[in-house]
Amino acid sequence: xxxxxxxxxxxxxxxxxxxxxxxxxxxxxxxxxxxxxxxxxxxxxxxxxxxxxxxxxxxxxxxxxxxxxxxxxxxxxxxxxxxxxxxxxxxxxxxxxxxxxxxxxxxxxxxxxxxxxxxxxxxxxxxxxxxxxxxxxxxxxxxxxxxxxxxxxxxxxxxxxxxxxxxxxxxxxxxxxxxxxxxxxxxxxxxxxxxxxxxxxxxxxxxxxxxxxxxxxxxxxxxxxxxxxxxxxxxxxxxxxxxxxxxxxxxxxxxxxxxxxxxxxxxxxxx
Amino acid sequence: xxxxxxxxxxxxxxxxxxxxxxxxxxxxxxxxxxxxxxxxxxxxxxxxxxxxxxxxxxxxxxxxxxxxxxxxxxxxxxxxxxxxxxxxxxxxxxxxxxxxxxxxxxxxxxxxxxxxxxxxxxxxxxxxxxxxxxxxxxxxxxxxxxxxxxxxxxxxxxxxxxxxxxxxxxxxxxxxxxxxxxxxxxxxxxxxxxxxxxxxxxxxxxxxxxxxxxxxxxxxxxxxxxxxxxxxxxxxxxxxxxxxxxxxxxxxxxxxxxxxxxxxxxxxxxxxxxxxxxxxxxxxxxxxxxxxxxxxxxxxxxxxxxxxxxxxxxxxxxxxxxxxxxxxxxxxxxxxxxxxxxxxxxxxxxxxxxxxxxxxxxxxxxxxxxxxxxxxxxxxxxxxxxxxxxxxxxxxxxxxxxxxxxxxxxxxxxxxxxxxxxxxxxxx
Numbered sequence: 001x002x003x004x005x006x007x008x009x010x011x012x013x014x015x016x017x018x019x020x021x022x023x024x025x026x027x028x029x030x031x032x033x034x035x036x037x038x039x040x041x042x043x044x045x046x047x048x049x050x051x052x053x054x055x056x057x058x059x060x061x062x063x064x065x066x067x068x069x070x071x072x073x074x075x076x077x078x079x080x081x082x083x084x085x086x087x088x089x090x091x092x093x094x095x096x097x098x099x100x101x102x103x104x105x106x107x108x109x110x111x112x113x114x115x116x117x118x119x120x121x122x123x124x125x126x127x128x129x130x131x132x133x134x135x136x137x138x139x140x141x142x143x144x145x146x147x148x149x150x151x152x153x154x155x156x157x158x159x160x161x162x163x164x165x166x167x168x169x170x171x172x173x174x175x176x177x178x179x180x181x182x183x184x185x186x187x188x189x190x191x192x193x194x195x196x197x198x199x200x201x202x203x204x205x206x207x208x209x210x211x212x213x214x215x216x217x218x219x220x221x222x223x224x225x226x227x228x229x230x231x232x233x234x235x236x237x238x239x240x241x242x243x244x245x246x247x248x249x250x251x252x253x254x255x256x257x258x259x260x261x262x263x264x265x266x267x268x269x270x271x
Numbered sequence: 272x273x274x275x276x277x278x279x280x281x282x283x284x285x286x287x288x289x290x291x292x293x294x295x296x297x298x299x300x301x302x303x304x305x306x307x308x309x310x311x312x313x314x315x316x317x318x319x320x321x322x323x324x325x326x327x328x329x330x331x332x333x334x335x336x337x338x339x340x341x342x343x344x345x346x347x348x349x350x351x352x353x354x355x356x357x358x359x360x361x362x363x364x365x366x367x368x369x370x371x372x373x374x375x376x377x378x379x380x381x382x383x384x385x386x387x388x389x390x391x392x393x394x395x396x397x398x399x400x401x402x403x404x405x406x407x408x409x410x411x412x413x414x415x416x417x418x419x420x421x422x423x424x425x426x427x428x429x430x431x432x433x434x435x436x437x438x439x440x441x442x443x444x445x446x447x448x449x450x451x452x453x454x455x456x457x458x459x460x461x462x463x464x465x466x467x468x469x470x471x472x473x474x475x476x477x478x479x480x481x482x483x484x485x486x487x488x489x490x491x492x493x494x495x496x497x498x499x500x501x502x503x504x505x506x507x508x509x510x511x512x513x514x515x516x517x518x519x520x521x522x523x524x525x526x527x528x529x530x531x532x533x534x535x536x537x538x539x540x541x542x543x544x545x546x547x548x549x550x551x552x553x554x555x556x557x558x559x560x561x562x563x564x565x566x567x568x569x570x571x572x573x574x575x576x577x578x579x580x581x582x583x584x585x586x587x588x589x590x591x592x593x594x595x596x597x598x599x600x601x602x603x604x605x606x607x608x609x610x611x612x613x614x615x616x617x618x619x620x621x622x623x624x625x626x627x628x629x630x631x632x633x634x635x636x637x638x639x640x641x642x643x644x645x646x647x648x649x650x651x652x653x654x655x656x657x658x659x660x661x662x663x664x665x666x667x668x669x670x671x672x673x674x675x676x677x678x679x680x681x682x683x684x685x686x687x688x689x690x691x692x693x694x695x696x697x698x699x
Contacts, residue, residue: 159571171450173451239566
């Protein structure tokens with residue numbers, strides 16, 4: 001099983017390298033190769049999850065390794081699904097390094113399988129955890145879109161056309177990408193918080209108990225709610241929306257790791 | 272040599288000034304010229320291309336030197352120039368050079384603006400008319416089809432047509448990088464100068480949704496607006512309009528700035544931060560340079576656009592070098608095909624192909640029938656040999672026997688196709 005994980009990691013790293021080559025050379029065949037490698041990685045990654053599920057006997061979303069690896073998995077499949085419906089030029093070269101980075105973090109965390117504490121034994125575990133982490137996946141994509149927007153905007157504004165101008169899509173397309181990812185991510189995040197709350201009621205008898213993870217999820221949720229609200233009302237779009245998507249992703253990361261390692265609480269991983 | 276029978280004679284913007292080119296003046300369809308050309312003694316195939324920058328005759332002739340004089344005479348018939356002068360203003364390419372030249376033309380490497388895409392369409396049109404008049408044969412059919420695919424290769428493998436090399440087009444390209452599709456966007460022309468008109472024309476061609484013209488004199492504004500199916504407004508409405516439109520092109524003769532930063536700043540809130548692309552092509556400038564500091568406002572003046580164009584031109588020259596590589600490669604390939612289009616190489620190629628099949632099949636069969644004696648093995652080999660030779664006999668006789676009415680190239684092409692001798696290259 002470790003081998004399966006290692007193989008997935010190497011495929012992601014390779015896909016990243018090939019995406020970089022494509023970004024510089026812009027040969028279509030290279031892009032097709034990169035996508036093929038990423039797709040293979042995504043499939044192996046899925047197999048790895050199933051194998052781990054079978055071995056552990058419960059949904060493998062309870063340790064840092066599992067959560068981060070699932071985070072990367074969500075990004076991979078969200079990105080690949082974009083290819084089907086919603087193509088963005090040269091998006092891959094920005095998304096794949098982030099996927100690889102997450103997988104490296106997963107690789108360096110403990111991969112041990114701990115028994116599930118009684119409190120977590122519930123059908124809500126897969127629903128709540130996967131929704132919350134998939135939300136992260138889309139927020140990460142919005143982050144990539146925000147970075148791309150700022151890079152492209154900088155070249156247009158400064159009138160100095162470097163490597164990004166011809167390779168990145170139009171500002172409009174990047175802004176739409178941002179909105180698309182944020183809206184989907186926000187929906188998933190909302191569902192994640194609601195399911196978590198329902199589960200908390202069942203497990204602990206209270207919908208909300210200001211556990212640090214809950215508090216920070218709420219803060220993250222409020223940040224994204226503000227972004228989407230401002231966008232619709234006073235027109236926080238374009239440059240400011242891109243900056244906010246990047247900042248919002250900071251809150252996502254803090255909720256994922258900062259809370260666990262700095263603040264503790266019931267959400268701390270089993271491992 | 273077959274290759275030497277391909278000739279191109281032409282006049283283009285490099286060899287003849289417009290004063291000479293306009294005297295040649297071929298207009299309308301090519302049917303007339305094509306038929307005249309086919310009547311030239313020894314001219315077997317021809318194609319006639321006439322655009323505003325060039326007139327070319329591509330032909331295949333048994334006696335190229337004699338035909339060339341006649342073709343040149345035809346080209347310059349209306350100009351009243353003597354052949355000596357005509358030679359000065361025209362170029363002639365033969366064989367390999369002719370192939371190379373045609374590839375250059377098709378790939379837009381020989382154009383006035385290198386990389387402009389129209390020439391390929393014009394060449395395709397010329398070829399279509401030639402096929403309608405049935406003036407092309409085996410050689411020109413393949414040559415022209417090849418030139419189209421070379422042009423396509425150059426276009427996809429290099430970035431030769433990728434960057435804008437005129438100011439108005441550079442502005443359109445920038446607009447597309449900011450707005451993506453221009454379909455639901457609108458442009459405001461302030462001042463009705465020629466440059467503004469040109470840029471607006473490009474934008475309309477790219478499908479811009481709405482055109483508004485603002486001018487000091489409303490009459491001129493109305494006239495220009497009609498041309499683009501737009502609306503005309505007075506200059507006083509500038510800021511109200513600016514709250515709505517996405518692109519502004521300013522080209523007034525005003526000596527002072529007509530739009531300042533603090534006038535636009537409050538508008539951006541009203542616009543809900545929808546981006547604004549300001550293009551200032553007036554000298555002296557119309558728009559406050561500080562406008563570029565506002566969020567979601569992009570201001571380009573004439574010098575900025577010129578810089579974009581200069582960078583793009585340099586880029587095109589670099590790409591043209593890469594395109595030369597592709598052309599050279601394809602010229603060699605065509606040369607190989609031409610060499611094969613003679614009798615002896617075709618016969619050799621058929622023999623080689625048949626022998627290859629025979630040897631492979633015999634080896635396959637013998638490897639299964641291991642129990643055969645030496646004599647029996649020899650019999651199998653002889654059997655295969657006999658079948659191959661007898662099957663090939665009639666085609667060989669057909670190829671070698673020529674009657675005066677035969678078209679040898681057609682025959683060769685037919686047989687080569689029948690035996691699949693030119694498989695690696697895509698068929699026509």
